[in-house]
Amino acid sequence: MNKVVKNAKEAIEGMQDGQTFMLGGFGLCGIPENTINALVESGLTNLTCISNNAGVDDFGLGLLLRKHQIKKMISSYVGENKEFERQLLSGELEVDLIPQGTLAERLRAGGAGIPAFYVPAGYGTEVGEGKESREFNGKMHLLEYGLTADFAVVKAWKGDAMGNLVYRETANNFNQPMAMAGKITIAEVEELVPIGALNPNEIHTPGIFVQRIFQGVDYEKRIEFETVRG
C-alpha cells in the first residue's frame, strides 16, 4: 500500500471551492505549513475551515484569511490576528466559536461514527442557546454533534507510506482527532520513513485514517510567544 503523493499541491488535488476542511495545530504549533501554502497558491475560495485557532497575520491560517479564501471559521480561540478581527467585525467572515474540549470531542466523535453526544460545557451560556439539553447525574448537559469534513489536513512528525503517523510533543493537539474526521485526510510529515521503521507500539494515528501523505519541506515552525527562564 502506498499513499505517498509528491507534495502539498498534489495532496490537495480535487479540493473544490465551497468545501469544508479541517486544519490541525494549536496556535502555530503543529500546523501543516506546506499544505497551507499550497492552499494559498490554489486560489480556492468560499472555504469553511475548522481549526482551533486562526493563525497570525502573516503566518499559518492568516495567509488564507488575507486572500479572503475563507468564508467561515469554526474555532475555539481566534485572538492574535488583526486581519481576522477586521473581517469578522466588517461581516466578511462568519465565525462559529465552540468550547475547545467540545470541538475536540466533536472531531473525535465524527471520525468514530458517533453522531452526537452530551457534554456539560456551555450549558447556561450563549453556547447552549437553541441546543437540546438533558440532565445526567444531577447535572445539565448539551447535545453536541460529531463533525466531519471533506478534507482533514494534519501535520505529523513521522509517517510512512501506509499512512501511520507519530506526532511530536504538544504538536499533536488537534491533529490526531482531525486525522480521523476527514473524508480525505492529508498528512504532511517532517520525516517520511520506510514502512516498518515506525514502532507499532508508538503509532498515534493508524494508517487506516490517512489517504494521502507526503514529506514536507522548509518547516519554519514559528514560535508565537517565546518565553524563557529568568
Add this chain to the structure above:
Amino acid sequence: MSLDKNGIAKRIAQELKDGYYVNLGIGIPTLVANFVPENIEVVLQSENGLLGIGPFPEKGKADPDLINAGKQTVTTIPGSSFFDSSLSFAMIRGGHVDLTVLGAFEVTDKGDISSWKIPGKMVKGMGGAMDLVAAAKNIIVATTHTDRHGQPKLKTSCDLPLTGVSCVKKIVSDLAVIEVTEKGFKLLERAPGVSVEEILEKTGAPVIVEGDVPEMKL
C-alpha cells in the same frame, strides 16, 4: 495592604495538596506554579496536550513543538506525557483534574462566572474555559476584587456573557478569600491590613461574615 499578583498567586498555592493534578489558566493563575510548597508534589496539566509542565526553557533552548495553552514555550518534568486535545479534555471533563485556577471578569454569589466575552469588543473565543469550568471538581478564581474603574467584580449577577453557571467554589482576590456557599459569598480571610468593612464595601453582593475574620498568612 491589598495583595499584588504574586501575593494572590502565593495565597492560592496554599490550596494545593500533595498529589494534585492542576490546570492553571493564563495570567495570575500561571504565577501559582512559582509558589508550590516544597514539601508537596503537584502535576500541572496544559489543555493543549501536556501533563507535567516544567519551567520556561533556558534562553536559546525554546522548542516550537513544546508550548502551553497560552502558546508560551515551556519544558517538561520527568514523568510527563503528551496527548491529543480530545484526550486532554477527557481528563478535564472526566473529573480527573483536581483543581482549576482561572481569572474572571465577574463572579456571582451563586458561583456563576463570566470571563470570555465583552460584547462590542473583539471576541477572541472561550478556548478551553467553558469545558474547564463545567467539569472541574474544584474551581478557584484569581482576580482583583474590583475592575479598573473600581466597580465590584463579585456580584449578584453577571452583566457579561457567562462562561459557566454554579461552578466557582472559591475566590482569592487582592483583598480577600471568599467561599461560594449555598447561602452566597462567605468571607474566609482578609488580606493583611485590609478591613472587613473595605471588603464588604467593594463587594457587589451580600457577604456572610462570621466572628473574627483572620488575616491571610503569606
